[in-house]
Structure formats: C-alpha cells, structure tokens
Amino acid sequence: MVDSRNVVLLVGGVGGAKLAAGLARMVPPDQLTIIVNTGDDFWHYGLRICPDLDTITYTLSGLVDPVNGWGIAGDTTITLDALGRLGEMPWFRLGDQDLATHLVRTTRLDAGESLTQITQAITSALGIRCRILPMTDEPVATRVDTVEHGELDFQDYFVRHRWQPTVRNLRLDGIQDATISAPVRQAIENADLIVIGPSNPWLSIQPILSVPGLRELIASRSVPRVAVTPIIGGQAVKGPTVKIMQELGYTVSLETVAGFYQRTINGFVVDVQDQDVHLSDLRLSVFDTLMNSDQKRVALAEHVLSWTS
Numbered sequence: 337m338v339d340s341r342n343v344v345l346l347v348g349g350v351g352g353a354k355l356a357a358g359l360a361r362m363v364p365p366d367q368l369t370i371i372v373n374t375g376d377d378f379w380h381y382g383l384r385i386c387p388d389l390d391t392i393t394y395t396l397s398g399l400v401d402p403v404n405g406w407g408i409a410g411d412t413t414i415t416l417d418a419l420g421r422l423g424e425m426p427w428f429r430l431g432d433q434d435l436a437t438h439l440v441r442t443t444r445l446d447a448g449e450s451l452t453q454i455t456q457a458i459t460s461a462l463g464i465r466c467r468i469l470p471m472t473d474e475p476v477a478t479r480v481d482t483v484e485h486g487e488l489d490f491q492d493y494f495v496r497h498r499w500q501p502t503v504r505n506l507r508l509d510g511i512q513d514a515t516i517s518a519p520v521r522q523a524i525e526n527a528d529l530i531v532i533g534p535s536n537p538w539l540s541i542q543p544i545l546s547v548p549g550l551r552e553l554i555a556s557r558s559v560p561r562v563a564v565t566p567i568i569g570g571q572a573v574k575g576p577t578v579k580i581m582q583e584l585g586y587t588v589s590l591e592t593v594a595g596f597y598q599r600t601i602n603g604f605v606v607d608v609q610d611q612d613v614h615l616s617d618l619r620l621s622v623f624d625t626l627m628n629s630d631q632k633r634v635a636l637a638e639h640v641l642s643w644t645s
C-alpha cells in the first residue's frame with residue numbers, strides 16, 4: 337500500500353526515528369514531513385550539535401548505527417581519543433564521520449543560513465527525499481532542574497549524568513522567541529494526517545508543541561491527529577519517560593500521556609499489552625507497537641495509515 341495523503345510526523349530521536357523509517361517506506365517522499373525536536377541542541381567544542389535531527393537523518397539515510405539507534409554505523413572515535421590525550425574529558429560521544437555533519441552545520445550557521453536550510457542541504461546530500469524540519473529556527477534549550485545538581489543543561493543531565501538525577505522541573509530556554517517556520521506552518525496546514533511519534537512526551541514532544549502557536553495550529557486542523565504510545569505496559573522501551581513521569585508527580589499511565597496531549601490529538605494508538613485501557617474523548621486503536629525489527633516498523637506505520645484513512 338502506498339498512501340497518497342500528506343503526512344506530518346512529530347518526533348524526538350531514536351523512538352520516533354523507527355516510526356519515521358516505517359512511514360518513509362509507505363508514504364511518497366514529497367508527502368512526508370518530519371518535524372523534529374531541537375530542544376536537545378547544544379554547543380560542544382564550538383560545534384552546533386542537533387542530536388534528534390541527526391538521529392532522524394542517519395536513520396532515514398541508512399547510515400545509522402543499528403545497535404545504538406544513533407550515530408553512524410562503523411564510525412570511529414579517533415578525534416575523541418586525541419582530545420583525551422590532550423587532557424580533555426569529552427563526555428559526549430562524537431564519531432569522526434559524525435563530526436563532518438556538525439562542521440558543515442556550524443559553518444553554514446556562521447554564514448547566516450537557517451537550521452531549516454542547512455538540514456535540507458544535509459538531508460538531500462545524504463539522499464533523503466522526504467522533508468526533515470527542525471521544530472523552529474530559533475535556538476531553544478531544554479533545561480532540567482534536578483534535586484541533586486540544581487538546573488542542568490539538557491545533555492549534561494541526559495548524557496553526562498545518564499539521566500539519573502531526579503527531575504524537579506523542566507524549562508525551555510528561548511521558547512518565547514521561537515517562531516513557526518514557513519515550511520513547518522505549510523506542512524501542518526496541508527497535512528491530511530498528523531502523527532505524534534513514540535518519543536518522550538516531556539523531553540521530545542513538549543518542546544515542539546511549545547513553539548508559540550504550534551499546538552494551536554495542530555489542534556485547529558480537522559484531520560486525524562494521532563499519537564503512538566511511548567509506553568508499553570507501564571514501561572518505557574528505553575529512556576527516562578516513566579522515570580520523569582514519576583518524578584514530576586504524575587501517575588504512570590496512558591491516561592497521563594493522553595492528558596498531556598489533550599486537545600492536540602483526537603486518536604491514540606496503544607499497545608496490545610494495554611488493550612483494556614479506556615480513554616474518553618479519544619479514538620483508540622490497539623496494535624503491537626514495539627518496533628524491534630524493520631518489519632514491525634513498517635507494520636506499525638501501515639497500521640497508523642490504514643486506521644486513519
């Protein structure tokens with residue numbers, strides 16, 4: 337089946353990338369737009385690093401390391417090792433090939449190009465034909481207020497501290513100045529289907545929906561707007577979704593996630609393990625959402641498309 341609707345997918349990194357890969361097999365490239373969280377972006381050794389954009393880009397170009405789900409398969413860390421020799425303690429893993437992406441991005445940002453233009457250039461150079469868009473061109477930085485260390489930069493919390501500190505609050509630095517780019521606006525206005533991928537609702541989806549006006553723009557569209565569950569049987573497949581939910585004082589449940597996406601979505605794909613759940617005001621669909629193989633990514637994408645057609 338090849339779908340002919342305009343499909344927009346909202347994602348963070350690894351979890352969302354799997355559904356993106358499935359959808360990319362089912363939807364013609366000029367009808368698929370992936371809007372990506374940039375709240376994780378940061379500066380490191382003078383380079384602008386956009387982890388979620390790169391994960392989506394490497395996944396859709398086939399370059400991705402299949403074990404980690406991020407980075408480039410077979411990449412080396414010669415530069416990182418050399419930094420260690422110079423007395424540095426590089427805590428963020430940067431592969432040598434991966435560095436090329438950050439060098440190109442940073443150079444072009446310095447030359448005045450927007451992140452949207454640069455992402456377009458990088459993705460088309462890597463042979464990707466669908467559109468991958470940053471959620472906004474303005475810099476937004478997720479800051480994590482923790483019990484143990486006070487407020488941390490996102491990567492400090494996530495990578496250096498391996499998301500172990502207890503989260504007290506989340507803040508999006510710069511969000512008030514973020515604007516909806518013309519391509520993001522156009523994609524949402526022309527969408528026949530909007531999908532929120534199985535990404536961390538607090539860390540990956542919240543920044544996207546917090547770009548001023550974006551949540552309202554999505555909610556204003558009278559088309560199917562569905563989320564794919566980021567938790568299965570009360571557990572996260574990976575990452576701190578459930579841990580953060582608990583630390584922020586929420587009950588770990590699909591009701592909590594649905595409440596979080598309230599008014600943004602009108603449908604929810606839950607896992608077979610949660611088939612007894614009842615969520616008022618939402619159309620529900622039950623499917624095996626664990627994408628632990630290529631076939632299951634395509635199967636879930638196909639299900640989302642057929643259920644909403």
Ligand code: GDP
Binds near residue numbers: 350536
């Ligand atoms: P993100 O995509 O950058 O937000 O980060 P992760 O890859 O760490 O995933 C975040 C969320 O996606 C977590 O809540 C995971 O449980 C969820 N997730 C990851 N893989 C899958 C999957 O195959 N199926 C489902 N349903 N959720 C997944």
